[in-house]
Amino acid sequence: MIVSLKIFPWNGSVMYDSGNWNLEVGDMVIINVDSGTEIAVVKEINIEAETKEEIPKIIRKATSVDLRAVERNNQKCVEIIKTCRDLVKENGLSMKIVDVHLSFDGGKIAFSFIAESRIDFRGLVKSLSRNFQRSVRLHQIGSRDEARKRGGFGICGCQLCCVKFLKDLPSVTTEDARVQQMEHRGSERISGLCGRLKCCLGFETEQYRELLKNMPKIGKVVKVDGKKCVVTEINALSQKVTVKFEDENKRKVSVKDLK
Numbered sequence: 001m002i003v004s005l006k007i008f009p010w011n012g013s014v015m016y017d018s019g020n021w022n023l024e025v026g027d028m029v030i031i032n033v034d035s036g037t038e039i040a041v042v043k044e045i046n047i048e049a050e051t052k053e054e055i056p057k058i059i060r061k062a063t064s065v066d067l068r069a070v071e072r073n074n075q076k077c078v079e080i081i082k083t084c085r086d087l088v089k090e091n092g093l094s095m096k097i098v099d100v101h102l103s104f105d106g107g108k109i110a111f112s113f114i115a116e117s118r119i120d121f122r123g124l125v126k127s128l129s130r131n132f133q134r135s136v137r138l139h140q141i142g143s144r145d146e147a148r149k150r151g152g153f154g155i156c157g158c159q160l161c162c163v164k165f166l167k168d169l170p171s172v173t174t175e176d177a178r179v180q181q182m183e184h185r186g187s188e189r190i191s192g193l194c195g196r197l198k199c200c201l202g203f204e205t206e207q208y209r210e211l212l213k214n215m216p217k218i219g220k221v222v223k224v225d226g227k228k229c230v231v232t233e234i235n236a237l238s239q240k241v242t243v244k245f246e247d248e249n250k251r252k253v254s255v256k257d258l259k
Contacts, residue, residue, distance in 0.1 A: 003016055003043075005029065005042060010098070010148075016029075018058055021060065023045060023061070024045070028061070028067065029059070029061055030061075035107070035135070037103075038103055038104045039062055039104040081100040087128065087131070088124065094119065098149060107135060108137070109132060109134050111139070143194040179208045180236075208236050216258065224259070225257075227246075229244055230243060239255050240255065
């Protein structure tokens with residue numbers, strides 16, 4: 001059985017063969033990686049392999065001893081991330097350290113960070129390697145990845161979609177907001193905790209495009225009951241438009257009543 005595992009909170013998943021282990025989503029397992037051993041969480045089971053290469057096998061399910069070792073590593077990470085942030089300030093780097101991961105075998109440290117532009121962090125890596133006497137890697141992530149890591153609730157009152165069920169973070173553009181007639185609401189209304197456009201804006205874009213196919217554009221001259229008027233507003237969901245007549249009076253009408 002092929003399973004999808006997640007090692008780093010900010011990275012994608014990796015595929016492993018479960019071997020003879022009976023696994024469920026959420027189980028912790030020990031695996032071999034390129035340069036040592038890691039602990040990972042099972043995200044999906046019985047998935048279809050996307051490669052013809054040999055898929056590595058899981059070593060074992062994590063034991064209570066393994067989990068206590070992870071807890072000790074997590075306690076060490078508190079001081080590790082503090083030291084890293086201090087070194088970032090000393091080096092004058094415009095980056096924000098988001099998270100740290102100490103490998104299961106304790107030989108490697110991985111940091112995730114966000115930055116507005118490319119950062120030359122080679123000096124920082126050397127300082128960190130000298131300080132901790134371990135192999136160090138830095139991963140640049142996006143603000144949406146940070147929101148997924150930290151979690152939280154949107155203004156809708158529900159848990160963030162990126163935390164609750166989204167496997168991948170879809171691209172969301174201002175076109176999605178425009179199609180749903182939400183661009184006028186202001187960035188604070190259509191942006192999530194990450195400061196980017198809300199993921200949910202992309203959920204209904206195609207449905208709105210379908211609804212808009214038979215609707216006139218704002219500014220189009222039409223006729224209602226034989227009288228000439230101009231479309232001033234449209235409502236895709238109700239399939240109604242607001243029109244303004246030559247005498248400046250306005251009226252809401254169904255699209256099917258337009259000529």
